[in-house]
Amino acid sequence: MTGHTTARQRLTAELLDALRTDGGVRVVTGEPGCGRSTFLDHAARLFRAGPVRHVRADRAHELDDALRTATASGPLLLCVDDADLWDAPSRAALARAAARIRETGVRTTLLLTVAGHRPPPPELSDLPVLRLGPLTPAEAAPLIRERADSEVAPAVREELITEAEGNPALLLALVRRLSPARLSGRRALPRPLVDGEVLADVAGDRLPDDPGGLLLTTAAAARATGEEDADADLVLRACRAATDAPLPDLLTRGEGRLRFRSALMARAVHALAAPEHRRAAHLALAEAAREAEDILPLLHRSWAVPDPALAASLASAATDPASTTPPALRRTALVRAAELTPDGAERARRHLAAAEQTLLAGGVADALRLLDQARGPSAPTPVRGGAELLRGAVLLADGPVEDARESFLLAADLLPPHAAARATLGAADAAWSAGDPASCLSALAPTRTPPTLPLAQACVRVPQEPAAPDEHRGGVAQVGATAPRPEGVAPVGDVSRDHRDGMRAVLLARFDLAAAPLRRVVENGLQGTDPDRLLRSAAAALMLGDVTSARRAGARALAAARTHSSAALEPRALEYLAYAELRAGRHQLARTHAEEGLRTAERTGQRNTAAHHHAVLALAASIEGEADLVTEHAEAALRTARRHGLAQAETLAHWAAARA
Structure with missing residues (x-):
């Protein structure tokens, strides 16, 4: 069954x-x-x-x-x-x-x-x-195995599950559509994977007439933001409809928003509309917007009139540091800008920037697909280095950590010094996570100062100092480095050097040399609200055994990640916080943060981070004497740890089981 x-x-x-x-x-x-x-x-x-x-x-x-x-x-x-x-x-x-x-x-x-x-x-x-809600990934995976006539590659299975959005009929329609070669990963998947033909198979006969265009315009507005609803005033202005106009049965209204009763029907309405009607809907939304140069009107205009001249405006709006635009919408704008960009080098830069925003929004698999497009032969060396740095960060959060180390090392060889410093920290972290201290020291060697430029989100797990036998070690801390900006990135400066020097001294058991640089990392991060520096601060504080500063930095990093709408950083900040709470003896708080961290890690596709949260929960349960929970979380941590080479998470899970 x-x-x-x-x-x-x-x-x-x-x-x-x-x-x-x-x-x-x-x-x-x-x-x-x-x-x-x-x-x-x-x-x-x-x-x-x-x-x-x-x-x-x-x-x-x-x-x-x-x-x-x-x-x-x-x-x-x-x-x-x-x-x-x-x-x-x-x-x-x-x-x-x-x-x-x-x-x-x-x-x-x-x-x-x-x-x-x-x-x-x-x-x-x-x-x-x-x-009936959508299927969870755990429910969808066996359904694919049951209905597929041939082997399904893990990456293909995960994309099918993501694209189906939990709808069983849509999932099965996708499986039927793909040949054995595509299901096995030997041939590339069609793009888009969910097109009008598939949606017509599932929902086409249920679509009503749309004489006023209200359904299509609502679907187009929601598609641009990636949200499940749309601004009612904007849609009604675009349709020239009265505010009290009756709604089609597929729509509902509340708190100034229009929403489809079914997400599947929203996708079908947009995909099955005639191309000229889709373009007209997007153009009407662009013209109905209050600020013509904002990112949303530009995006709608680019779908209505695919003019390459719009690419620069879209990219500029999506990378404006003063903008409060969330990462998911920045990603959509940058992907569209790349599609409209004829120059191969510039297109690669925009794909890299889109991949960065995708990762910040929590889209691991989508980020990897965009990185593939940023690594082509026309990509400049710094862009290829940036793609490898970001790939290393993705794999460190959700993949074999030895593969992550190799991506980081390649990035370090391709990038200028400041960005290369992030890459070497990432390589050291990957080596430590794999239980390879020699490779960790090699990556941190001061002679490694390769050529940089912008670069991408690197998360770094670093060891803590030995804890007393009755203390709960955090085992690792994560450091997330701010991702690259398409127009360039501020230098990392002394923070990366101090962190590198402090880590190397700890690994060499020269704690007399580790304290000063690590203390500078802690203090530097706590002086501001930058999520990257706060995460570095929390990691350094854990290495120093300063649980008060670690808790403070972790809590501020979590708040900063939420303020910056960075879904990718939330589970990492929660991991630091959970480890710090454990070390401070606040086991219930550690459990609370780890449970939340586990949910956000699973939602953003960060299986390695989820494994560390499972390890924290196993440790917390071992303190409370809850043997069943210890077994549940330890086994969950070990499943990922063994597949991805997470030696540290594996050790912590075994430790929790032994305590129980």
């Missing part, structure tokens, strides 16, 4: 148990392709208390007889699929049956399914609802 089936069966079993005590009626809803009919089939198979009857609209008159039978003979499960498609009189009969079950406690369970992409029928609107 697949993991997908098991998860849905578990949900169904829990629902059937609950229905015995809370009225016996539930409306099961969700977007097209979410598996409503399959859910109903699971319920029918799991119901053991009595007979199951599937009622069709043309047999609605039999409901009263069925309820009388249940009263006389015992429990009954009534299943009604697509109740929203019944005619009004039949729905009224269904509503009367539901009311009788709820009011009299007759021994009958009634499950009905209705579509979730439009309002429920009025006859059924007062009934309790269960909305």
